[in-house]
Amino acid sequence: MNLLASKAQLRASFLRWSLFLVPLIVLLGFLAGGLGSPNTLWFQNLVKPDIFPPPVWFGIVWTVLYVMIGLSLALVVSAWGAYGRGIAIIAFALHFIGNLAWTPVFFGMQDMVSALYVMVYVIVSLLAVIAIFWRVRKLAAVMLLPYLAWVIFAAVLNYQFIQANPDGGADMPDGAVERIEL
Incomplete structure (x- = not known):
């Protein structure tokens, strides 16, 4: 049975879902960011x-994108029937799991190649x-199009990191190695 809702009911549902999902x-996103950091040696x-880009832009852009992603999801979740x-x-x-996995793979595991594979999954699943x-x-x-543009940029940036650091960043000063096991 399909239930029909009035415009006012749909707006109220969207508002409730937005207050939860955003x-x-x-x-x-913040918690996933805590599983790896660009502040490592x-x-x-x-x-x-x-x-x-300057590192400050990443926090600003991701915050805006996560708000837009939450609102986009709220529109869908509140579309009863x-x-x-x-x-x-x-x-x-399923897509968002990939999004959240990139930071721990790139920064936490320090595996740029696997992170690029994760990013390809993020792009393909986001298109779906x-x-x-x-x-x-x-x-x-x-509302997801700016997010798509940003993850494509992130994939290009990830690829360029691999090209600029063919040793994976293993050639650190004084032979220091810093790895985080998850």
């Missing part, structure tokens, strides 16, 4: 690609999520 997405000694809603939520969850969201709520899909 902080949750931001918190999960390993990262500080890597050769930085020319397109590497919409065809494809359930599969959209599952696809998003955007296509599925489009069928549920077009605005939700459109």
Whole structure:
């Protein structure tokens, strides 16, 4: 049975889901960021690609993107009775696991090649999520486009880190090695 809701009910549902999902997405991003850090000796000694932006921008951009991601997800989750809603939520969850995995793989495990594979998964799964969201709520899909642009940029940056540091950053001063096991 399909339930129809009034516009006011849908707005109220969106608001409730937004108040829950936006902080949750931001918190999960923050927690994943705590599993690896660019403040390690390993990262500080890597050769930085020319397109590497000032580090302060990463926190700003990710915070804005996580808010947009949370709002996009809230649009879909609050779309009661919409065809494809359930599969959209599952696809998003599977995608977002990859998003959260990149930081611990790149910074925590200090494995740039595996991190690039994770980023390819993030891009491909995000394209699927955007296509599925489009069928549920077009605005939700459109809201993910800046996120897609950023993860494509991140993949290019990840690739350039690999090119600039073919030894994986293993050639550290005084033979120091800094690895974090997860």
